[in-house]
Amino acid sequence: MNRRLARKWYDGIDRAKEILDISKERDLTLEEIEELKTLHTGYGGLTSFKSDQFFTPEVVTSFLVDMVDPKDGWNVLEFSCGCGAFLNALTQKNSNINLTGIELSYDLAQIASLCYPKANIIRGDALDYLAEFEGRMNLVISNPPFGMPTVRKNFEVARRASEQYFLEMAVRCLKPGGVVALILPEGIFCNSHTKPLRKWLMEKCYYLGTISLPIQTFYFAGTGVKTSIMLAKKKYPGHEAGNYPVFMAICEEVGWDNRGKPTGKCDLDKIREAYFELKPEQDAYLENSKTEFDVINF
Template sequence: MSITSFVKTLQNIMRNDAGVSGDAQRLEQIVWILFLKVYAAKEEMWELHDDDYVSIIPEECRWENWAVDKKDGQALTGETLLNFVNSSLFPTLKGLEVDEYTPVSKSIVKFAFEDANNYMKDGVLLRQVINVIDAIDFTDYTERHAFNEIYEQILKDLQAQRASGEYYSPRATTDFMVQMLKPQLGEHVADFACGTGGFLTSSLNYLINQVKTTEDRELYNNSVFGFEKKAFPYLLAITNLLLHDIDNPVIVHGNSLEKNVRDYTEKEKFEVILMNPPYGGSEKDSIKINFPLELRSSETADLFISVIMYRLKKNGRAGVILPDGFLFGEDGAKLAIKEKLIKEFNLHTVIRLPHSVFAPYTSIHTNMLFFDNTKQTEEVWFYRLDMPEGYKNFSKTRPIKLEHFQPAMDWWENRIEMIDGKDEKARMFTAQEIIDHNYNLDLCKFPQEEEVILEPKELIENYIAERSRLNHEIDNILAEIQEILGDVE
């Protein structure tokens, strides 16, 4: 099973379909079909272990009753297949009845299809796509786990096709942060803007090595928790967790900023929190009011830092990726957030990342902040991760790899200051020094702005992605202005 051939085969089929426009829609089309195939394989295993298992999906809409081609000439295809998918399958799955008593393993079907769409208009081509996906045996452990590599590639392709870069954090970044925080079975790992579930699956890959018994397997199955606001990445994340053998993926489809942070109970807190929150976004006043007045930032990423602080258990550990703007920002809310972080939590490490880690989506400079809820900060270590030898920049074809973090891993276990004249690669600052400098965390900077040289094709992709992002921001601002003007009228 080849990564390239699987995705390209499906995309080539759909390129002949007039209803699908661009690779982004082609990938979305693949994902909802893939979800149903994976879910059918999970149900087959659940039925094996539970004679009383009843599917939430009506019999006529279960995968084996409409999607599987039994080679008897009776398989749905053409207009018959299209009519079934558009007039029966989608309305049925979107209209499934769930309540607070519905098991997560069942309710995820309804939530996954809330905003899903069938873009294809050619039923013969749709049949071909379904047959390619149905050929994968997800009940086979080896084949299911081999497919994870293909799924990872699908997520990377989506990052390049969409302007919403929060969908995918490079695997190397999530793996590195998980390895530094070392989650243990019995602990709960959370991400309140989980996108496609990168931090959650990196945590599961780390935890699986600790599973030895049936009891361990139960702990593993309940070890991760996610929140995702957008429908499509929610579907991607759910599928991702199912592929990692999580029978009850606890990912909430909603905005984790909507609850008042002062109302969180101990049961709603976590031992480990890992996040790469969306940058540059802004929230309405109805969201900001959920935070103490001094913490009401206009930037979404800042609000997530506050959520992490309010939802981190005593002795809990957190790692978060943030842009440079948070480190040197001096507006009232940013200063208040950094003051709370320093005075109420132990901010022990800041890793400065080289440019283009998130290429081609964005060239924003980013940093990893690690802190815990054990004591107030006494000292903060800064470490600058330089671009690896032979690289001028990271790109879609040459992404950052876990091995590039090896210098930081070696330093993490044996922290020493690394200073050459004014060039500070690693240095410890006391909390008082940071307070005296007005909570400026922009330390151990890169010596000079690196020149980013991209290949022409990636330069164009970068430009298109950035233009789409800016257009999206402009549309949001105009919508807010129109809403305000409407209220005035």
């Protein structure tokens, strides 16, 4: 990240902390709440740069929420909600959902609570809440921290790194037919040591698709980690979908280059259109018996 952007990042931190202090003395105005929402967007929130936590740019949160299209009455979990990037996209898409966010950082959880008062914001370690939310959610959506060595009990296959635990938790928190949408490091899709986790995922879920993101996606959060979006749907008990179609896409342009310079190019709109062209056929396989359909060869 260059000096100008870093300075903007730190200025945003200072102003956000100032507004947080004001909130302890009086109710914030609508203008202050809107300012608080935008201070962290793309610049990493109120914490110093960390290798395990990358705040998600708005173009990506909006894209991913559009892809999952939450319906009225859904129970939605964001288990590393930060200041509320996904909460913002979710409430803009559909305000008639039951939204829960979990965040470890006290400051970030406080901001999320102030900006999204209708959401249930929990300040704590999300992995401690598996039992509370298991089997309750229609949607789990997140860009969870990854790369942190973690050891937890009560998990079936997750080992070593935090992203494995968050993936298992997401699947286990879903109701049958519920959807998981996560941003994950690409290694989880191909490394040999994550093969048992992938096998478990395919046993529990219908795999809907993968969208590979370019390394510049998280430039404004101070990192160039290669990531992909994963979409999956929890299986219905006793139901087999057959040889259903899976969506795969590579996003090469996200709106800025690897130096943060705007390019005016973004592939996400075209990817969304392509996904929704495939989705009716995919839904037909997943919601009905496989015997009613011919197998699609790719």
